[in-house]
Amino acid sequence: MAENVSFVKSFFCGVVDKKFYRKLVANLFFVYDYIEKEIDKNKDHKTIKQIYFPELYCKNSLIQDLKYFYG
Known part of the structure; x- marks a missing residue:
């Protein structure tokens, strides 16, 4: 739990560890895919x-982020 609080504080300050951020992006991919x-x-x-607005979908953007972070 303390790690999550630290991450959120860092995130809002604009200082995020790349390892943690890429893990967040990977987890969000599965959520948005579903x-x-x-x-x-x-x-x-x-x-x-x-509420059907496919132009607001973000899975494809997450795929691009995953390619950047994981190659």
Whole structure:
């Protein structure tokens, strides 16, 4: 827990360890990959229709970040 608090403080100050940041990006990839797939599957549902904006998806940006950090 203390590590997470330290990371958040560093993040907001603009000083982040590259190792920790690339791990965060990798973890976020899996979260957004799942969310975006599920939204696409249900895009015609009456509730999802109201929030369906694929132009806001960020998985592709995360892929670019992963290529940068991991090669």
